[in-house]
Amino acid sequence: MHFELTDAQRAIQDSVGKICNRFSEDYWAGLDDVRAYPDEFVKALTDEGWLGLMIPEEYGGGGGTVSDAALVLEAITRHGAVAASAHAQMYTMGTLLRHGSTDQKARYLPRLASGELRLQAFGLTEPEAGSDTLSMRTTAVRDGDHYVINGGKIFTSRFQHSDVMMLIARTTPQEQAQHRTHGLSVFLVDLAEAGDAISVRPIKTMVNHETNQLFFDDLRVPANNLIGQEGEGFxxxxxxxxxxxxxxxxxxxxxxxxxxxxxxxxxxxxxxxxxxxxxxxxxxxxxxxxxxxxxxxxxxxxxxxxxxxxxxxxxxxxxxxxxxxxxxxxxxxxxxxxxxxxxxxxxxxxxxxxxxxxxxxxxxxxxxxxxxxxxxxxxxxxxxxx
Incomplete structure (x- = not known):
């Protein structure tokens, strides 16, 4: 066991700290006053490759580990910045990298690493189910080479600043599922293609945190955007x-x-x-x-x-x-x-x-x-x- 950071790990903290130091307390207080998103800060992290840290080098990312990402986020908050404005693109990588197809990785990872696309939204929580994920009601029904999704999510953060959303929905009715955790599936949703099929209601909270309630009305998602096997999404x-x-x-x-x-x-x-x-x-x-x-x-x-x-x-x-x-x-x-x-x-x-x-x-x-x-x-x- 090693309880001291390596020189490389300290370099990560120092580099991220230098970015954070460019954004003063006045910057964050000003955003808090008007409930605005820190576009400049997120762009700075993106431009210097930190939001693509966990994407493999072969796709243009940093090839970093979860430990590396942990150092980045700790450095952000220790310097007074708000990490929640950007952390989702890191933690959604756990699902995409381990279970996404070769085609999905080739289509999305290079553009996420470069900053062309932003994957900051994760549609999971529902108004009725809350933390009881297995009781979600949003459905995804196969229709040819698409899935048609209906339902809604709540507390979906950064939706308004994302190009791609990771979404989990029920593809098998709960009463027909083989076991309690069966029947949920994970999708990558291209928000530009979704158009009016997704409507959004922003939620004001006690902190400056861009979060929303979403409604899906016959949202069509290509079947090749299903991550892994249908029904194994949980x-x-x-x-x-x-x-x-x-x-x-x-x-x-x-x-x-x-x-x-x-x-x-x-x-x-x-x-x-x-x-x-x-x-x-x-x-x-x-x-x-x-x-x-x-x-x-x-x-x-x-x-x-x-x-x-x-x-x-x-x-x-x-x-x-x-x-x-x-x-x-x-x-x-x-x-x-x-x-x-x-x-x-x-x-x-x-x-x-x-x-x-x-x-x-x-x-x-x-x-x-x-x-x-x-x-x-x-x-x-x-x-x-x-």
């Missing part, structure tokens, strides 16, 4: 979700360390009653506790990444990394708010914006309660809770 989906958990954990770790850095510095500079507030255990200890939690979460993140890269598909490590990292980041956010006091609520310090962002990952992309239920049932062998 298994393929796990490849992408495990990567998603690892990368979101990395975002949380970076954001948590940003809070720790800001809090520790401010606690050493802010003088009240004749002494720096950091000399008080009530201020110092929560910051130190959050830092320790972040370090522990980071180790689980690296274990999850190593296991994925070794070909493991079970999600305990990836889900646990997300659980621990989101909790540690939230602890750091609260410690920062307590440290800054009233100034933490002032927009000029940036704490309140990132405080709101930190809360999201306690419930997304999977609720921490569902992670605990997974551990209780599938790891500890206790009765099913849902």
């Amino acid at each position: 298994t393929y989906l796990l490849s992408g979700l495990n990567v998603e958990r690892i990368l979101v954990a990395s975002e949380c770790i970076g954001a948590g360390l940003w809070f720790v850095d800001r809090s520790a510095r401010y606690a050493g500079e802010r003088v009240v009653f004749g002494r720096a507030i950091g000399a008080n255990q009530g201020v110092q200890f929560p910051i130190a506790q959050a830092f320790a939690q972040l370090e522990a979460a980071s180790l689980m993140r690296w274990q999850a990444a190593a296991m994925f890269e070794a070909g493991h598909t079970k999600g305990y490590e990836a889900n646990t990394a997300k659980l621990l990292a989101s909790q540690a980041s939230w602890a750091a956010a609260n410690a920062a708010m307590d440290t800054f006091g009233g100034y933490g609520f002032a927009e000029e310090y940036g704490i309140e914006r990132r405080f709101r962002e930190a809360r999201l990952f306690m419930v997304a992309p999977v609720s921490n309660n569902l992670v605990l239920a997974h551990i209780g049932q599938h790891v500890l062998g206790m009765p099913r809770t849902f």
Whole structure:
């Protein structure tokens, strides 16, 4: 086991950090005020190849690993930027690279690597099903050399800034499925070809996060855009979700360390009653506790990444990394708010914006309660809770 970053890994962090440093707190605060998408920031990441990092070199990508992508996203959030604006193109690669056809890879990967196409949207969650993915109602029915898709999705982020969407739909009615996880299929949807068959309702949230409710009305998708075998999509989906958990954990770790850095510095500079507030255990200890939690979460993140890269598909490590990292980041956010006091609520310090962002990952992309239920049932062998 190696617990130190290599020179190459540090170079990744440094390079991404230099990009982030070009976008000040004023840039992010300004976008937050008007709920705008960070087009310039995403373009900078794209132009320097970071969003194509996980695409193999033979298709024009960086040929990087999940661990490399984790370093990128951690660096983004540690420098105060918003990684959620761009992370989907990395985590959807888990499904496409492991289960996509040679033709699909040849058609899409070079254009994704070059930035000609953006794969930032992932249609999974539905209004009625929520986290109960297997109860989704969106259907895909074969019609000649196409599938016709009807239904809808919710919380589909970055749809308005994507050219391609990964979409999961039911190709076998639930009551006819061979087993509970059978009957779902994954598709690549060309949004330019979809046209009016997809309608969109933007959803305003407490953070600046471009997310939407989608409605599909006889959406026709070519059959050769089906990933893998019909009906086996849930298994393929796990490849992408495990990567998603690892990368979101990395975002949380970076954001948590940003809070720790800001809090520790401010606690050493802010003088009240004749002494720096950091000399008080009530201020110092929560910051130190959050830092320790972040370090522990980071180790689980690296274990999850190593296991994925070794070909493991079970999600305990990836889900646990997300659980621990989101909790540690939230602890750091609260410690920062307590440290800054009233100034933490002032927009000029940036704490309140990132405080709101930190809360999201306690419930997304999977609720921490569902992670605990997974551990209780599938790891500890206790009765099913849902």
